[in-house]
Amino acid sequence: MHLHVLLDWEKAPSDVDETSISSVLDLLRGADMAHASIESLQSVPSALFSTIEAWLALRQEKPLRNALVVWTKWFSLPDHLLPTQNILCNPDRHYFDILQNALQDCIGHLALQKYALYVLRRSILLLKRDVQTMSFKFEIEQKLSYLAEYDKYCSLFETIVIGRSVNQAKECLHQVPVFETWSDSGEKEKVEAADASGAESRETISLPTRVQPLVRQTWWTILFGAGLIQANSEPIRKLLAEFVLQKYYPISEPDSHALASYKLFLAQSLLPYVMQGNLFTRSTHRCGKAIVSTHGESLARFCANLHGGRKTRGTFGGTILNYLVENANTLNPHATCYILQGLSENETWEVSFEDAEFAVGLPFRTAFSQIQRVILIRHCVSIVSKLAPQATDIEEDQAARRTHLHNRLADLQSVITENRQVFLISPKQEERGHFIGEPTSTWRIHQLNRWIGFVDGATQQAQWAEAPKSFLGQEALCRLARCVRSESDFRDYVGDYTQKLFHLVQGKTFLWKPLAQVLRDAYFHFPNHFPQSVGLETEPIARSLIPGSLNLLDHPQVEDVLLGFINNPPLPRPEYLLDAAIAYRETDDTGNHLLNVFADEMIGHVCMFDMLNRLRPGHEAWGLQLLDRILEPWLQQKDPVPMVAKWKRTTQAQAIIILLEKCVHKLDDARSRLNTILSILALEPHPRFRFLLEWALVSISQRVTVLETSANIGISSLPLENIGLQMSTSRLRSADHRNPKNISSLIKVAMQLALNPPLVLVPFSNKKMEADNLSLLTELIAMCASPKIPIRHEAQWCFPILFAHCEEKGQRSIIENPAFIAMNKFIIALDKYNAPPEAKLLSSFDIGKDMNLFTLFEGGFLRINPSEVPLIRTADFEEVWKQDSPSTVAHIAPPRFPLGNGIAEWPFKVQISPPQIPNLPSRSVATKKQGQAGIANLEAAPGSTPRAPAPLQTKSVSLDAAFNTLALNGPLDSPYPALTTSAPDGPILVASLIDFPHNLGGLSRAAEIFGCASLYIADIAVLQNQQFKNVSVRSEIHVAIKELKERDMAAWLRVQKKEGWTVVGIEQTDSSIMIGQPVDDHQTDVPTMPKRSIIVMGAEKTGIAAEILVECDRCVEIKQWGVTRSLNVQTAASVVLFEWRRLWGDGR
Structure with a gap:
């Protein structure tokens, strides 16, 4: 029987290799076992399990x-050597507990x-008695139900x-049971009431029973833990983490084993992943004025919903806190705040x-920003407040620890007291005293000293936020007006401190709103209006020192x-x-926000654009100066212009439109800017x-028309035209x-100018407008036949719109023209005209209706x-305008x-597209005559280097000479024996x-091309x-295909x-040999596959089954550089077979 080998395994398990394991199991599986004694046969299962247990x-x-x-191959032994019921069902052997730990x-x-999953499936099939352990x-009586549930568990594990x-994971996650449920709603409260009323009441109250899934929770927890490891792809980890945070957590008392398993899952799998900073950053978005991190909200909701009753005291919450303390210096601080x-x-x-x-202890373990520390301390104090009251009979050590705890708590509360007035919406007004007293000539020097002290000493956000008001507010400028000697002094002061504060904005964006x-x-x-609230007689001083045309x-x-x-x-x-997101969650009992931390920089943007939109009369020349500075980098672009440029901003084009409308009042300026925009x-x-x-x-074309028309009014020799x-x-x-x-753009512009002629003092004549529209429609007919798709589509889109406009105006020379009528009828019948693409609708513009702020900023x-x-x-503009005094x-x-009429929310999501490669400069195309002349000159040129001949395609397109239709009607068990030309020395492909x-058709094609000795498939039929034939292209008649x-x-x-073959599985495992791995100079090119290889391809979804994988002598996988998980099975087989041919050539 050679059972002493098994005993040797137990004594030195780390020295055993798979060869000796296979040898012993082959011995047990062999025919000579019939001569073994009954006693030795009975001891084989127990010896195998003891060996497995010792290894684990x-x-x-x-x-x-x-x-x-060994455990997997054990189930390939004869039935009398499989695990016995005593091994499977005996609580003292802990068979399924050991399997779960494995x-x-x-x-x-x-x-x-x-x-492990294969062992689980096979073990449950062998059960003939009830089993009750910690994990199983x-x-x-419910064997079929248990078999179905555990098979579902194994399938979900394999899929996810x-x-x-x-x-596939998204489609099947709904089959995962919730962590724990009760038999009906409201029964959880009955249990809690019974626990609170004592044991006597429990005897009289009919307690509910918990409805637990047949597969215990610990198995599902292992599934999620395995899916969240770092080696898995980010989409899978994110999907599983979202599911756990939303649905998979204990909502009632778990048993002790499930409790321990979930604690391990929290500390080792879930928290390390869900606390990654990029998850919070990517999920951050605006909801009105609020900033919300959806991932942070999910994490906080998860921690709030974790059940923590009497039995779990110090468990889930304590496990999370312990993890935060131990890893405080490496964790994301925002994640810590959300958890707290x-x-x-x-x-x-x-x-x-x-x-x-x-x-x-947590706030003292790591460095948080001030706002994060305030939030963290508030919630740490809140958590400590839930501590049970102190008992009277406590040990001395416990009393000392409580004293230390209270001292720490007092320190935290003092920090909150110190920071409360700094971060709350009503900050402490410490700086008002600096304005006491009459302004003097040294006031500017005093302000400079304040600035130096402010930059050196300001540490709180509220102090920084008060700086713009302190140095450039109305009160400060009113006092400045009484001190300065000239307009230039006043302007220099404003310019100096505006620039200083703007430089600070780059790192402190909360300064931007008050500065703007x-x-x-x-x-x-200034200078025409001074507030009277400061109690200073400033208006006469301002008028005397500062001219009314002052432009700051x-x-x-x-x-x-x-x-x-x-x-x-x-x-x-x-x-x-x-x-801002974590601060937004900090509210009092009435729902008011406690902390003045908002990402409201858009109010500052509105203030800047509002100044441009409301430039005061006389400041147009400065506006044109600013416009030219904005246009300068746009004019310096060289063809071809890349699609994406780091310096380009939408705000630049928006400012151009506003300044053109507001500042261009001279014809020369209008014509110059028109050419620039073109x-x-x-x-x-x-x-x-x-x-x-x-x-x-x-806009600028209409302005040219208005200015040209205004100049021509009164000159009878010059007709008024839509220039x-x-x-x-x-x-x-x-x-x-x-x-x-x-x-295409010129067509759009021309149509807008035709539909919306500018308002002038003397309207254009109908006859002249009809002539202009006739000329444009004539051009559009030609454009409708353009070979360039963008031109043709734009012309076809604009023609019916302009034709309908002419019908409305009654322009007979156009609407009675047969050519125009036929063209209009043809276009409006097109499907794409009646159902235009979304991009066409989004880029539509009507200057008569859309000349407003809503279209400009939210269009x-x-x-x-x-x-x-x-x-x-537009809501931000309304907010700014409401704050203006009458x-x-x-x-x-x-x-x-x-x-304009806008909406509060923008109903679409952002699609981030990767930057496109810049277009290469276009090359001129030679005519046919020029091309022939060039070839002749090239051939005649003496001493010229001859060009390499163009490659000729050698792929055959003729039918195979050996192919005949009679072969297709041959028996299926021996397909085309006379036509197979498989290489006898090639590998065997098993599919x-x-x-x-x-x-399978693609695999047949690959097997034939790379000369496989044979191809094995499950069903020869x-x-x-027809799908097989479509891909195989008759390759099946040239390769031996067997069932x-x-x-x-x-x-x-x-x-x-x-017989000497080596089984090579194509599977991604932790021990796979990589195909395509670059070889260093110091490495040798070791063959990844031996000459006599049986190559086993895995199933499309699940790969190679465990009972087959355990028979593989080695596994290989293809080196990947992209993010897609795997190749199609046909492609993967082709790559592996090519690698075999690269190593062994003809195989001889």
């Missing part, structure tokens, strides 16, 4: 692998997990953890003394600030957004910028068709891919652009696990399947291995 107890990788290999230890090893329960397909927020909201957690010690507000107030209020924006430093904003609007960093539009490839530039072109439309039509006639995007053009989130909303509104200029005929059922594969492989 070592908790090492090699013994673990040996144990699971599955837990297999996390990260895909092949070993397959072995089985009732023989081993298969790692996100789409959730734990403090947990109503079922009875905090133990140890938990309280963890809580008060005080700058807007200063521009609108004209100062070079202030202009640089404005230009800096337009070119790069200040945006909060992700860290500050998360600070030059930029001709080169710009980005659809969002093209839309805004088209808008600008329509802008005529110039656009003329450009269409002479446009370069090699730039179809530009012509549909922002949704054109690559889309962009609106930087400003006296301010009375004297400032009205907005050039009205608000019995493949189901789809399409894939698939050769007649091998999946159930017979393991035995067949064992036979082949005895």
